[in-house]
Amino acid sequence: MPKTAYAELQVTSNFSFLRGASHPDELVTQAAALGCKAIAITDLNSFAGIVRGHVAAKEAGMRFIVGCHLQVREAMGILAPGAPHVPPPLSLLMYPTDRGAYGRLCRLLTFGKRRAAKGECDLTLQDVIDHHEGSLAVIVPPKRVPSSFVTTLSMLRDVFDADRLSIAATQLYEAGDEERLASLATLSKQTGIPLVAVNDVHYHIPDRKPLQDVLSCIRLRCTVTQAGFDLFAHAERHFKSPDEMARLFGEHPAAIRRTMEIAERAAFSLDELKYQYPAEVCPPGKNMMEHLIDRTLQGASQRYPNGIPSAVRTRLEHEFSLIGELNYPAYFLTVDDIVAYARSKGILCQGRGAAANSAVCYCLGITAVDPSRHDLLVERFISKERNEPPDIDIDFEHERREEVIQYVYQKYGRERAALTAEVITYRRRSAVREVGKALGLSLDSVDRLAKSGDWWDKGIIDAAKLRELGFDARDRTICLTVQLSTELLGFPRHLSQHVGGFIISQGPLCESVPIENAAMPDRTIVEWDKDDIDALGMLKIDVLALGMLTAIRKAIDLVNQWDQSKGGAGALQFHTIPPDDPAVYEMLCQADSIGVFQVESRAQMTMLPRLQPRSYYDLVIEVAIVRPGPIVGNMVHPYLRRRNYEEEPDYPNDEIKAVLGRTLGVPLFQEQAMKLAIVAAGFTAGEADGLRRAMAAWKRKGDLIYRYGQKIITGMRARGYTEEFALRCFEQIKGFSEYGFPESHAASFALLVYVSAWLKHHHPAAFAAALLNSQPMGFYQPAQLVRDAQEHGVTVRPVDVNASHWDCTLEEGKDGKTELRLGMRSVKHLRMTAAERIETTVHRRGPFQTIIQLWRHSGVPVSMLRSLAEADAFGSMGLSRQQALWAVGALRDAPLPMFEHLEDEENDLDLPRMAPEKDVAQDYASVGMSLKAHPISFVRSRLAQLGVLPAGYLRNATKLPRGNRVAVGGLVLVRQRPATASGVIFMTIEDETGVANLIIRPKIYDQYRRAARHSIGLVAWGKIERQGIVVHVLVDQIKDLRELVRIANDLKAMSRDFH
């Protein structure tokens, strides 16, 4: 142990973005290793890093001092007129001594940040003076101490008095150090303000100096050769041992002693932040728990009109006792309040997450997963051991989530509610890009290095791959780029807004954590991210957006309206959709799932016929199994084999069986991975939770998961499991780190899968209309949704000014069937207001005969009519697109009287004949689809000559057995390169008979890159692969469609590439 007692008080972590070059935990660990008594983290105008520092210090068993480094608007020079150069801004280090002082500092930072642009802080000295009470301050003098500095000091002394104020002194091996220290000592004597020794730490070890320089360059947007005096001259801003500090300050031992005085007096700890749930969710005078029980039972009586089943009742009681014991009723009531608001406004929402699948949440209507029907997920609803708030995410309709967010702001006020931050960290690509630029690599090289990730596998550099890219792995700049960007990985870059994590408190939130502006207007975020908030045990509710909920609500509305117009009750509800309809499962087993939530992707469609879901729980598995986690962890095939009785599930013992029984011995969910670690490897609940975090952060934190891996394997070996079993388990658990899916979320999603599938099966027209009205969302484009509806017997009618609304609507067909009328929303460039004006005008006056009449009566701008003409929406007037455009061409937006005389020109003009394929191409250009014909149908005869088969033929397994070589051609719908498929490209093409699924190996893709990457349509040759009803073509040759046949020039690419 060092002889000297010393606390480091000026430490800049990497949460002073692009300034500090070490993580808070690295700093704390290093300080502890060197024997510092205490450490403060003083980030620039920020508390963003203190939670991490606090947690690390707790682990290391050392004192942690909360502090921050304030820079105010006033320069030193304003206080000291006549100073040379441009004086630096006045810098103060502040340390709160108690909760009140901490609250004032948070309020001060919030004030400065709310006033400034995002990521900045604008404070004046007066602001600091207004909030200084209870805080200790250290003034950081400028490098060259101006003679008038004494006025600044005495002014500050009047505010803080000498007792709470100190002057920071450094011995950093800089020019003029001795004189500076001498003059500071004199000033200290003159003013009576004591000196305090600091080392202005910017990194935990001197080796981080290059990285710190690079960070400065990124911040200043220059290269290291240009940065000059903006870098530090040397690598001295690291931790020094207390004894070394004592030696450097040999002549001023009081300055070293002062560090300990400050450390002892700055006694505030983050443990004192007692989080308080908001109280207004409970009527005054009522006990929270009682209120929750009342609300729950009230809901339960609606859920179970015939009386609450006894199983549910027991479960409710169990949950009540748990909630009461852990004191979480306010949390459930807060969620309940938000959900109740959404319901009152008709906004569809659903909760997910462990706690969301409780019986309480079902009764409160937070979720529709009925625990009595699906006996699952009890064990991890709230973990008692972890003493951490429960976790409920609520999905809302994506178009209306903002209403909910604004409700929360309005109910609790901006002082008490804010979004949590998301710390944006450096990833491989961004790190390479910025480091390369700072080191002066050409843009071109930076681009090449950053784009290709091949050369960088798990932090190991592949020299051969670098050479392929044209780089010499021995080149100094390349080496430095690679090495420094590896170090930069995981560094925070800036704070962004979390997708929807709200934090709500009883007292003003800005006295617990500084709040700053988010990039979006009307949004404010706290400085801490969800891990920080978890660590401090604060309440967080995720208010998320989900497109499918919008679609489901719209579909249900359409069905009910239609029913009412037919004299029915129109009482279909999300919660009352009949469960377990075999026809719905049958449809899913046929992979007929376009538009259905989650299971509409190509990978899911391939899985559906193999998994054959026949129950709700099968859907839960279906949702979870097609994820990178299970795929990479090699769990899919064992599961399918066991499910199809081709293999017996084996369980080493009953403990394991209890964990993995319902998934046939294969861990498919994140909860199972954690439970496995507890049961088989002897993890504590806390360790298992650490494992969960490591899994989630694997990409960011690197090797953490391997440390847990060792622990799992040794733990399992010690408990008598075989090495092989242990390794397999770890591989599977590691697989989850890619993308683990918790069962509790899958359960909620599976319900949406079922509901959307049910709507698709029973109300295909309403379902398709609702999907179209909720765009953009989902996996498919409107054209494919319409086509799918047509294939399910829905007649789709084109956009027409005399019939269409803004949204797609249902119309009655000749035979009484419901038909789908496309809405004007699909018309490119058309504005909603114009469409609605036309809609009401037509509604009032009946259909129009000419464009001019419509124009006069609705008064919509000519440009809007032009857009409608481009969409061929005047068919009911007997006008073709060409004629409509010609007619619209004569109109001008001018005061109407000028065009009073304008009469309808007779449509006698002979416009040039338009080829049908062009007409179709223009349909695609304006509406994104054509109801007239498929573009490929025009070239079918030519394609047939080339031996190209219609895609629909591929289904015929007897004529085209597996292994046959075929050619198919069509427009490209989707290009995908899943991260789990080692570079294989999946492509879907479409012709007038259906779609064909192509598999393209990387070699083939590179060989035919131009056609494969850029063409709007292509012809592909390859071998047929069959798996049940799923057909793929394994491609060996590709040609651009345009090189083979003439297709309309106007036809633009419509594929979704690599999303």
Added chain:
Amino acid sequence: MLVTTDARQESVARCCVTAAAAGVHAGMNLAEARALCPNASMAMFDPARSRESMELLARWCMRYSPTVCIDPTATGVFGDGLPDGVLLDLTGEEHLFGTEYLLLHELMNKLERVRMTARLAAAPTLGAAWALARFGRNSVSVTTAANLGAALDPLPIMALRIDSTVHDSLRQVGVERIAQLAALPRDRLASRFGDSLLLRFDQLYGRASEIIEPIRATEPICIGRGFDGATIQLEALTLTVQELLEELAHILLCQESGVRQLVVEYSRIDAPAVSREVLLGRASRDVKHLWSLLRPKVEAMNLGYGVEAVTLKASWIEVIKHEQLTVWGGGNPENDAGHDVEHLLDTLVNRCGTQQVLRACAVPSYVPEIARQFVPLHAKQSRQTRCGQMSLLFEDRPSFLLDKPEAVEAMALLPDHPPARIRWQAQDHSIQSGVGPERIVTEWWEGRYSTRDYFKVQNEEGLWLWVFRELETSRWFVHGLWV
């Protein structure tokens, strides 16, 4: 491929035929283009240079016609408003080459020889020539008034030099070729697509006139004197040069400009011409100054067997800004002290050569040996170096810095303290006092990572030396002194 960069990405601005065949097109993302065409060489696209070379091409074309202009139509093929064509008025020129066709072929051959790809068309109207050059079937074509209609009919309406919105709306109603447009009633076309369409249409057939504004030669000022016979009389020649200078100064005065580069050329009998030039740091038309620079050059020029003519060429002319004369400053701004220095520098540069007159520039760096740099006086300012807030004071650095630190033997007693004595240049210095250390790390990014502790030390004679110890090797060096 020529590449442009904007804030977000790099993209292809222009590419050659080979790259285009591989699928590259203007506006494509660079990474994408490189994937399609991995071996393409790349350079930055410079719109100004593109415009300049087009001007150069236009000037070169003046050998075929006195009336030449750069195509003013802003519908460049690349849509960036840069010109992509040259217009020549060949009226009455064709007989010089036989026929128009032969003229175009001659032109095409010349262009091919300098490896330029071009399409040429001659037609009775400017609009038709424009259209046929871009959209005609052949790369060289001549169209007469008689077959104008037949040649134009099948062309796409893009050939009309109309903007893209008119073009798109015409195509939407099915009008794709000029013949289809011709078939539609004029009044209805005008009410829909505006008069500009009809104007372009009429210009195509010569029913509306169109004027081209030819480029004019802006030549350097070049004046000369011929002698009745060859002379070798130096006095006569210097006098002539002086007279020419006076004349030049007058011309420059009228143009409100001055010269930065001046060339004098002697045409000699039985020998090639000989010339000398002077460079100025700033534009001037001061005869006295110019002559003082020219004179030593003129005197040294080889007259050979005799000079027939003298030419004076102002090859770099700049406008001289008007300056307010001050009452107290002696009236003529060209005579005040600042200009004297400039005149001296001009003289030095022209006597000693541009690479010989250097000036020192500060480079922001802590490392002393790279903290300054010498650059030629007239060299363009090198790229703007940023200069951070310098924390060093004047007295922190010695007044004399050795080019290279010199190793010395030193005796030091304590870490972080100056040496007690050093032996430098075979002399012992016993150190009386010292300040420091100032620690400096050399540029790690250059692969030179060493840490130096600098001390400012005074020997017994009162001489201040700047010494440092390299921490990694513990060796001592002297790097400068205060003198």
